[in-house]
Amino acid sequence: MIINEQMIDDIALGATVLGTGGGGDPYSGALMAKAAINNATKPVELLALEQVEDDWLTVPSSMIGAPTVAIEKINSQSQMLVAFExxxxxxxxxIQxxxxxxxxxxxSLIPILVAAQKGIPVVDCDAMGRAFPESQMVTFFLDDLPSAPNTLxxxxxxxxxxxxxDGVWSERFARPITEQMGGSAAMCDYPMKGINLKRSALPATLTKAMQIGAAIRQANETGANAVEAVMDIVAGHRxxxxxxxxxxxNTSGGFVTGGLRIDKLNTSTHQQPDSIFVxxxxxxxxxxxxxxxxxMSQASLLAATPDLISILDHETGHPITTEQLRYGQRVDVIAxxxxxxxxxxxxxxxxxxxxFGYPVEFVAIEKLVTVDSVQGV
Structure with missing residues (x-):
């Protein structure tokens, strides 16, 4: 499958939903990815995970740091290639x-930039199925694959x-280096052969992102409810x-941290709490x-990591990242x-x-959802 501009827009939108508030600004990433494929010497191919050869060397491409930094410090396209090379x-x-x-x-779009410049394919997979804040929070770490070497x-x-x-020490070293690099940096880690990638990575996650993005786009074109379209795909609950x-x-230590209070809309017809804190x-x-x-208490818990929580615009269903959250926005929170x-x-x-230091135990969203607390799909 050859990556085109519409696919990039849909991936950017859908991956921002799956990014659960993180992963960085999708708009600038989409612009950079489109420019990269238009300037590439050959089309950029999206490969299914099973198409990867066992002996290929594969390496992820990413940024590390606090997403809020990118509001004033635009990411450089060249630095991603520098880390990769x-x-x-x-x-x-x-690297194949x-x-x-x-x-x-x-x-989710950085690999397209790198692939376009290097003339290599992008594999339809990732190591989280979402976004997480720390380097060791990947399936590769769960499967005891080595993180080293890392390049920033x-x-x-x-x-x-x-x-x-290991991945824990990667995080400990890379985070303060990232701070010295201005709060964000290009990073490559977990180099591995295709046989290990196929064993450990989560397959077809870019395709899933594309499906979510397309559903939001089409719902807005037809006047359908975009939030419900997203929930249908991800098995979500409002x-x-x-x-x-x-x-x-707050932005410090290479992260943006904090929380927000959301009060129920008077127009809401769903059975929901009067207010929630995220x-x-x-x-x-x-x-x-x-x-x-x-x-916070176990009794008041609505959803918790590693399950996914996304904040979507109430009218358009567009995802809102943590750095874009503002007072007065009307939103739907889904898990x-x-x-x-x-x-x-x-x-x-x-x-x-x-x-992360929260005084609750993980409970799967399916068990937390009841007719008295939240409205499911």
């Missing part, structure tokens, strides 16, 4: 294919090569239709009933199941609410 130089081997480390916003590059031409013992009444957002660290991580962060790999004991240990 630094990986080739470090391994002394040519690239793919997104996460299917989220801008990060900034827009000035600085390059750092790391050899961490936590609230409401208005953002308060938001606290916590985020780049991505939306926990939602619970109540007006304050301190209201839906993560891949089963994240519901294993190790998956919950790595990316569950307890890891």
């Amino acid at each position: 630094a990986m080739e130089q470090t391994l002394n081997e040519q 294919a690239t793919f997104p480390i996460e299917v989220g916003g801008f990060n 590059a900034d827009e000035k031409g600085n390059v750092v090569v790391l050899h961490p013992i 936590l609230i239709s409401g208005k953002i009444m308060d938001i606290d957002r 916590h985020f660290q780049n991505e939306l991580l926990v939602a619970h009933c109540g007006e304050l962060a301190s209201d 839906y199941p993560c891949d089963q790999k994240w519901r294993t004991p190790k998956g919950i240990e790595v990316a569950g609410p307890g890891y």
Whole structure:
């Protein structure tokens, strides 16, 4: 399948839904990806995971850092290629294919930029099925695949090569380096042969993003309800239709962190809480009933990582990233199941609410949903 401009727009939109608030600004990423495929010497192909040869060297392409930084510091197209080619130089081997480390916003489109410049295909997969804030929160880490080497590059031409013992140490080293690089950097990690990629990656996630994006686009063209169109695809549940009444957002330590309160719309006909609070660290991580962060308890829990939480515009269904959230926006908050790999004991240990310090245990969204609390599809 050859990637075209419509596919890029649909992937950008759908991947921002799956990005659960993180992954970076999709608009600038889509513009850069379109320019890249138009300037490429040959078409960029999207390969199914099973089409990857066992002996191919494959490497993901991504950005690391706080998404809010990109509001004032536009990402450089060249730095992504620098990090990628630094990986080739470090391994002394040519890379045959690239793919997104996460299917989220801008990060879902970076492999298209790199593939267009290198003349290689993009693999229809990722290592999260969503976006997560830290480097070890990938299926490759769950499967004990090595993270090293890592390469990071900034827009000035600085390059750092790391050899961490695992994904946890990759995060510990890469995050402060990213801060010194201005809060965002291009990064390549988890180089692996195709046989391991096929064993560990989550398949067809770019296709899923494309389907979600197309559903939103078509719903707006026909006057259908875009939020319901998204929920049909992701098996989602509406936590609230409401208005953002308060938001606290801070950028430090290479993350954007905070939370927001959403009050139920008076026009809502669904059975929902009067207000909910949503916590985020780049991505939306926990939602619970109540007006304050301190209201959290197991009894008030509505949804929790590693399940997905997305905030969509109430009228258009367009996803809203954490850096774009504003007072007064009318939104729908939906939650839906993560891949089963994240519901294993190790998956919950790595990316569950307890890891982020939230005083609740993970409960699958299917179990949290009741007719008295939220309105499902």
